[in-house]
Each structure stands twice: as C-alpha cells, then as structure tokens.
Amino acid sequence: MILRISDLEVHYGHRRRRRAVLSGVSLSVSPGEIVGIVGETGSGKSTLARAVLGLVRASAGRIVVDGEDVTGYRARQWRSLRRRGVLQYVFQDPLRSLDPDLTVRDSLVEPLLVSGVPRAEAAERARKYLSRVRLEEELLDRLPGRLSGGQRQRVAVARALVTEPRLVILDEPVSALDSANRVQILEIVKELRASGVAFVFISHDLGSVAGIADRIAVLYQGELVETGPARAVITSPEHPYTRLLVSSAPTLRTASAGRAERDALRALLDS
Ligand SMILES: Nc1ncnc2c1ncn2[C@@H]1O[C@H](COP(=O)(O)OP(=O)(O)OP(=O)(O)O)[C@@H](O)[C@H]1O
DSSP states (O other): OOEEEEEEEEEESOGGGOEEEEEEEEEEEOTTOEEEEEOOTTSSHHHHHHHHTTSSOOSEEEEEETTEEOTTOOHHHHHHHHHHTSEEEEOSSHHHHSOTTSOHHHHHHHHHHHTTOOHHHHHHHHHHHHHHTTOOGGGGGOOGGGSOHHHHHHHHHHHHHTTOOSEEEEESTTTTSOHHHHHHHHHHHHHHHHTTOEEEEEESOHHHHHTTOSEEEEEETTEEEEEEEHHHHHHSOOSHHHHHHHHHOTTOTTOOOOHHHHHHHHHHHHO
C-alpha cells in the first residue's frame, strides 16, 4: 500500500467551538491505483487531502505514507518527507500550487534541486515533464501569470510529477478547466497510473471521477459512507447519499432517477 488511513479524525476550532470535520475515515490506496473521493461542499474532502499532506493535524487515527507512519510527524519530519518527493499535490487553483514569481523552468527545477538532484539533470527532467503534460519548451521562461488557466494547471501537474512521486493528491484538479483541457489532464493521469503512480482524485462531481477512478470513496458529513470499485458504486450505489449523487450526475448514463426520487433520497438523508 502506498497510503493507508485508519480511523482518521480531524477537528477544527478550540474548546466550545471544537468540532469534528472528519471522523472514522479509513482508506487505502495501492500503487498504480486512482481512488476518487467524492462529496458535496463542506463534506471534508480538502481537509482529508490536507491531513495526508501534513497541513492539518489528525486528532486520532493513523496515516501511513509509503510505509512511514506520518501521523505524529513534526514540521521538520514533514519537510524531509516532502524533500524526498514521495508525495505531491495539485490544487484546483494552480496559482496555489505555483509560485507566481518563479518561471515555469524554476518551478519545475526547484523541487529537484531541493532533493539534491544536480542542476543539469534537473533541467533535463523539467523538459521531460513539460513535454509529458504536452506543453512546448518555449513556455519554460514564462511566469505563471502569463499562461492560460489550462497551461498553468499542466505546469502544476508537471511540477507535482517531476520528483517522480509514488502518490499524488489531486484536489479538484480539472474543475476550473474547459472540457478539452479537462480531458487532456485526465489522459495524462491515466498514462501515469500505468507507470505505477497512485492518485487520490478529489471532486465534488461524481461524473468527473467516474471515468477515471478505479475505486470511489464517498464522503458525507465527514464520514466515508461508501467505498468500492468505481463501476459498482455507480451502477449499484448502496448509501442514500451515493444514490442521490448518482441520480444527480447528468453525465452518468445510469442517471435515471427523476426529481421525485431525488427528493425522497434527500428526505431520507435529512431524517
Ligand atoms: N481552517 C478551518 N477552520 C475551521 N473550520 C474549517 C477550516 N477549514 C475548513 N473548515 C470547515 O470544515 C468543513 C470541511 O471543509 P473542507 O474544506 O474540508 O470541505 P470540502 O469538502 O473540501 O468543501 P469544498 O468542496 O467546498 O472545498 C467545512 O464545514 C468547513 O467550513
């Protein structure tokens, strides 16, 4: 397993304001697997990503990345893990994943130099990954502000891949893109899966993970209510919330539920 999360709990706030945002979350990801995490706004998807990346602390449970129990890691240990480049991420807004003051070349080369790769090899790898995300070399000297949204997101993907990570967390990576760019990014992710990279693909939209995920985990109010092979989750969802998601996704062919059934599922969830 490249990622094993067991009984994870995360709280925000202090004292009387303290409340659980994730509880009892367990999930494993194997090398070369794409696991989609789907849930509505506020369900805790980003918090889960942030916990795996060491950006928020677990109040209980365990997170094991590539065999290392990172649950109690301090900032220094996280820095060391990040330097090794085992784990990478891409956020929805590429400007959050990219430094606006670094050229594309520097954005790609920096994580390699930090992990001790010699400059000439780092430059070579930067070119290799730029072409892997289907961008021209002439973009290497541009700043992110002078790229289109789709180009920026591809640079963010290339930057995440350049350290040859074993696990990449994608938090709504295609939500802000037009459909041509969306399809290309998804194709790139599929190609990389074939080379053994594992992905956690987070989205509020079941339709956008359905075509790419091997397994789908459904997050509802901070709990994983259903996890299974993508096809099974889509064709025979068990939890009422998953049924609601399936019936509300216009792009899924199985979406046959009418308004009345969706209202009934909502009522069941609210009861
Ligand atoms: N730093 C924080 N402090 C307090 N509460 C927070 C913080 N970050 C998120 N929350 C709350 O935690 C819950 C889960 O937020 P999270 O961002 O993980 O959800 P999400 O599923 O990613 O939502 P979205 O799809 O809108 O990004 C929400 O109720 C949110 O208001």
